[in-house]
Amino acid sequence: xxxHEFERRALDELSAVYRLxxxxxxxxxxxxxxxxxxxxxxxxxSNVAGFSPSGGGMRSWLFAICHNVYFTGLERRRRRPVARExxxxxxxxxxxxxxxxxxxxxxxIDWEEVGDELKAAIHELRPEYRExxxxxxxxxxxxxxxxxxxxxxxxxxxxxxxxxxxxxxxRLARAGSSGLxxxxxxxxxxxxxxxxxxxLLWGPWGGQG
Amino acid sequence: MSRQPLDPExxxxxxxxxxxxxxxxxxxxxxxxxxxxxxxxxxxxxxxETPRPGDLRTSVLLHVVSRLEEERDExxxxxxxxRRHTLMRGAALLCVLLAGVGIGRFTRVASTYEPPMxxxxxxxxxxxxxxxxxxxxxxxxxxxEEAPLSYRHLLGECENALAATTAWLGSLPLLACNxxxxxxxxxxxxxxxxxxxxxxxxxxxxEFGWDVERVTVFVExxxxxxxxxxxxxVVSLNAGPRQVLxxxxxxxxxxxxxxxxxxxxxVVAAMGLGPAISKVPEIPVGGVPK
Numbered sequence: 001x002x003x004h005e006f007e008r009r010a011l012d013e014l015s016a017v018y019r020l021x022x023x024x025x026x027x028x029x030x031x032x033x034x035x036x037x038x039x040x041x042x043x044x045x046s047n048v049a050g051f052s053p054s055g056g057g058m059r060s061w062l063f064a065i066c067h068n069v070y071f072t073g074l075e076r077r078r079r080r081p082v083a084r085e086x087x088x089x090x091x092x093x094x095x096x097x098x099x100x101x102x103x104x105x106x107x108x109i110d111w112e113e114v115g116d117e118l119k120a121a122i123h124e125l126r127p128e129y130r131e132x133x134x135x136x137x138x139x140x141x142x143x144x145x146x147x148x149x150x151x152x153x154x155x156x157x158x159x160x161x162x163x164x165x166x167x168x169x170x171r172l173a174r175a176g177s178s179g180l181x182x183x184x185x186x187x188x189x190x191x192x193x194x195x196x197x198x199x200l201l202w203g204p205w206g207g208q209g
Numbered sequence: 210m211s212r213q214p215l216d217p218e219x220x221x222x223x224x225x226x227x228x229x230x231x232x233x234x235x236x237x238x239x240x241x242x243x244x245x246x247x248x249x250x251x252x253x254x255x256x257x258e259t260p261r262p263g264d265l266r267t268s269v270l271l272h273v274v275s276r277l278e279e280e281r282d283e284x285x286x287x288x289x290x291x292r293r294h295t296l297m298r299g300a301a302l303l304c305v306l307l308a309g310v311g312i313g314r315f316t317r318v319a320s321t322y323e324p325p326m327x328x329x330x331x332x333x334x335x336x337x338x339x340x341x342x343x344x345x346x347x348x349x350x351x352x353x354e355e356a357p358l359s360y361r362h363l364l365g366e367c368e369n370a371l372a373a374t375t376a377w378l379g380s381l382p383l384l385a386c387n388x389x390x391x392x393x394x395x396x397x398x399x400x401x402x403x404x405x406x407x408x409x410x411x412x413x414x415x416e417f418g419w420d421v422e423r424v425t426v427f428v429e430x431x432x433x434x435x436x437x438x439x440x441x442x443v444v445s446l447n448a449g450p451r452q453v454l455x456x457x458x459x460x461x462x463x464x465x466x467x468x469x470x471x472x473x474x475x476v477v478a479a480m481g482l483g484p485a486i487s488k489v490p491e492i493p494v495g496g497v498p499k
Contacts, residue, residue: 004421008414008421011266014266014269018265019256019257019259022259022260028260028261028262032262032268032269035265035269036268036269036272036273036276039269039272039273040272040273040276040277043273043277044277111251115251115255118252118255122252122256130256133252133256134256136225136249136252137249137252137253137256138253138256138257143225143227158218161221162217162218165245168248169248172248
């Protein structure tokens with residue numbers, strides 16, 4: 001591919017790359033700097049020469065650079081001492097998801113009402129969760145494509161998505177709890193619950209499963 | 210009737226269309242699957258819109274140009290001592306070989322070596338005295354092949370070109386260019402205006418379907434009122450003739466240089482500037498009028 005064409009195609013993806021950068025950084029200026037760095041790397045002559053349109057195309061390739069630049073920087077920062085509160089806060093921001101989300105009583109969620117809550121919940125997720133969420137939802141990528149971009153096993157992508165969605169669902173359930181009908185939520189749980197732990201958690205009807 | 214238990218992750222995979230071949234979920238999971246699909250759609254809506262900085266494209270291009278130029282300069286700086294080192298070793302060898310010839314002669318040989326000029330010196334020498342035509346010829350159309358008018362080339366020596374130009378122009382009409390018109394800014398740089406005035410240049414790509422034509426616009430703020438230009442002024446370049454549109458607006462003189470009038474006119478239109486005062490006619494076959 002000629003350099004000019006390469007540059008044009010790379011710059012056509014600017015909005016998508018910025019969107020990913022923003023959701024990683026959660027800050028406009030940091031995201032701008034990240035995108036600048038991504039394009040510096042992408043447009044190096046050696047990279048232009050080595051680029052192959054196969055393997056996911058330009059956007060995926062730029063996403064992979066964005067991922068690497070961001071997490072390399074993050075790792076570098078993490079090696080420095082951090083305040084105890086921020087360290088603990090990071091871990092505390094991720095409650096373990098319950099196996100059966102109470103929000104699965106779909107009819108009880110008013111999606112318009114919980115829109116802001118959903119945005120806030122996404123904003124509070126860990127960056128690796130936000131990253132896969134974006135690729136999964138906005139970009140519509142398959143698990144395997146995401147795994148290729150971020151360089152992790154397929155199972156890791158599935159696990160991150162699973163946990164991220166569970167956290168969001170839990171937040172939505174709490175936000176919409178005023179309208180959540182307990183019997184409906186329990187009904188879903190009864191249908192789905194199977195393990196002994198779930199039986200204990202959700203009541204004697206779980207034994208029917 | 211017993212209900213088949215459902216693995217939540219399986220329900221999510223079902224919602225995403227990621228079930229393995231032959232794998233299925235019980236019908237009782239319909240609500241869960243529907244919820245996950247709705248969640249995906251809502252998450253996409255929530256993540257799609259993001260706050261953006263002012264002119265992201267320009268800021269990214271400026272940064273890329275600056276960084277690539279820095280790295281190029283660093284590479285050059287590393288090479289120059291290497292060359293000097295090699296030269297010194299060669300000189301030492303020459304000393305041995307030419308010992309009989311005499312130290313005076315050796316000094317003359319060594320003094321013929323001149324390190325390559327700094328790029329900015331090159332620009333100054335070629336641009337300041339020569340005016341627009343020479344500047345164009347020497348900087349951007351070097352040799353038989355048209356040198357890339359890329360933003361790297363243009364912006365390398367002046368990181369602050371954008372800020373400086375904005376400061377004296379007051380605003381940059383080029384930034385108002387609408388990419389939907391098929392005209393996009395790819396570079397901006399200083400134009401060493403002959404004399405006490407100031408100058409900047411901007412480079413655009415104009416799309417014609419799959420083809421792209423590059424147009425360079427020079428903006429000069431002459432210290433005196435712009436003089437009337439004669440009709441038929443042309444720029445004759447090694448890469449071939451170029452058409453020039455020029456016009457004066459608000460005391461600034463603009464030149465749009467392109468292979469075709471159409472490309473230049475599209476840039477003028479995209480910049481929202483007044484109509485050109487003068488068009489340079491097509492170059493006649495068989496010669497370039499001076």
